[in-house]
Amino acid sequence: MSIQNLINEPNSLTITQLQNTVHQWINTIGVRYYNELTNTAILMEEVGEVARIMARQYGEQSFKESEQTVDLADELADVLFVLVCIANQTGIDLNQAVHKNLDKKTKRDATRHANNEKLK
16 A cells, blocks of 8 residues: 555555555655664653643643643554554564454453453
């Protein structure tokens, strides 16, 4: 999927298409991937931005006047973008990883959450 197609058809993206599109973007617009350690630091920075919004929008902290135009969706997309970069550069197929992870969680937690008194 081309970058322009992603922009025009945002609701039709699979995980595999996302990985391919990010790879194409990196190699055409981004020039190259940052190294894995730099991308890990960038991921932490982006997660921190999400945490800041969550603490203010849903928690007890308040926004500064200069923070009135925060965009949680955009910050979550930044986290996803960097996460996909790390997967791409380390050879991880996120589609396979997600399926394997959901299978693990389903087997492990088959009754755990249903029996958790804290969740009732």
